[in-house]
Amino acid sequence: MPEEFIECPNCGTRIPLSEAVSHKMREQLEKEFDRKTQKLIKDAEQKARNAISLELNDLKEQISEKDVRLKTAQEAELELRKQQRTLEEDKKNFELDMTRRMDEERVKIKEDALRSAGDEHRLKDLEKDKVINDMKKQVEELKRKAEQGSQQTQGEVVELELEEMLKFRFPHDAIEPVPKGISGADVIQKVRDPYGRDCGAIIWESKQTKAWTEGWIQKLKDDQRDVKARLAVLMTTALPKDISGFDLYNGVWVTDHRSALALAVSLRSGLMEAALARMAASGKNEKMEAVYDYLSGPEFRQKIEAIVEAFNAMQDDLDKEKQAMTKIWAKRDKQIQRVIDNTVGMYGDMQGLIGDSMPEIENLELKSLTEATEELATEE
Numbered sequence: 001m002p003e004e005f006i007e008c009p010n011c012g013t014r015i016p017l018s019e020a021v022s023h024k025m026r027e028q029l030e031k032e033f034d035r036k037t038q039k040l041i042k043d044a045e046q047k048a049r050n051a052i053s054l055e056l057n058d059l060k061e062q063i064s065e066k067d068v069r070l071k072t073a074q075e076a077e078l079e080l081r082k083q084q085r086t087l088e089e090d091k092k093n094f095e096l097d098m099t100r101r102m103d104e105e106r107v108k109i110k111e112d113a114l115r116s117a118g119d120e121h122r123l124k125d126l127e128k129d130k131v132i133n134d135m136k137k138q139v140e141e142l143k144r145k146a147e148q149g150s151q152q153t154q155g156e157v158v159e160l161e162l163e164e165m166l167k168f169r170f171p172h173d174a175i176e177p178v179p180k181g182i183s184g185a186d187v188i189q190k191v192r193d194p195y196g197r198d199c200g201a202i203i204w205e206s207k208q209t210k211a212w213t214e215g216w217i218q219k220l221k222d223d224q225r226d227v228k229a230r231l232a233v234l235m236t237t238a239l240p241k242d243i244s245g246f247d248l249y250n251g252v253w254v255t256d257h258r259s260a261l262a263l264a265v266s267l268r269s270g271l272m273e274a275a276l277a278r279m280a281a282s283g284k285n286e287k288m289e290a291v292y293d294y295l296s297g298p299e300f301r302q303k304i305e306a307i308v309e310a311f312n313a314m315q316d317d318l319d320k321e322k323q324a325m326t327k328i329w330a331k332r333d334k335q336i337q338r339v340i341d342n343t344v345g346m347y348g349d350m351q352g353l354i355g356d357s358m359p360e361i362e363n364l365e366l367k368s369l370t371e372a373t374e375e376l377a378t379e380e
Helices: 017-115 117-170 215-227 260-280 285-296 297-320 325-357 368-378
Strands: 003-009 013-017 174-177 187-194 198-207 231-236 246-249 252-255
Touching: 003 368, 013 187, 017 297, 117 174, 117 187, 117 198, 187 260, 198 215, 198 260, 215 231, 215 252, 231 260, 252 260, 260 285, 260 325, 285 297, 285 325, 297 325, 325 368
Parallel strands: 198 231, 231 252
Antiparallel strands: 003 013, 174 187, 187 198, 246 252
């Protein structure tokens, strides 16, 4: 008996009647396979978009936190300026009062001189001259103490601002005042990783003066040796003539107030990377030497400068945000990408030096779409 054929309603193919059921099941399986494949691809794309959105939100929160710190610093500066104005006004009022009293004493001396004669006249003149000289010395002494108190107040405010800035930005670190007996440095920053392991210490000193003094460097180096700190940073309003912003000067990092936080982030990152390298290359001197050469070489310094410059550029753009919001956000996106690129480059350099001993940082590794699809299929 000849076999009958039927036409498939979906694809129009003539198939034997005996294979109609299996043909239909195969079509259904193919449709189901295509549906699940599309679902896996969409889920993978959604997961990638969520990860990117999370990173962007984190960067926005960091910018918001920096705005808060900037506002706090501005308020502290306004309060400091207010105190300075008050001191200056008090000093001027005191000088005016003392001048009036001296004028009154001079008038009294002249009147007494007209009424006196002989030795009595001479003795009284000498007595009045002594009073005037003593009052002049007192005025000079009070002026000196007022100026000294103003400078001391400014120094204490800057020191407290530095300590609070470090505590706020690096909550995992131990920010401590220097031990007794060390008169120059202000703060010791003991760097710790998220697991609480010590990575080294940074000693900080702040100066609020109008002129640079070369002796600060050697004094800070001595303090650095006393507390066994790996790095030393001098934050000052008066920089050496060849330095703008920040730089390494005779073994000490010298920075202005504006670049201090960005420099602290970079130096702290370097200490943590070096500590990680020491743990990964324990007993391998050649790797330690390679890490040391990298940290002390120009490439690492250039990356730190690039990160600090990016932070400074972000700060400049924030000041102009009211006038050119759309343009600033576009520039800031490129600057953030520049920071990310330099960080990824630094991670790649360390990975090239250390090799497989370098722990993976998940956010800096890229999985292929195939691996992500296989992972989603396993979860289902």
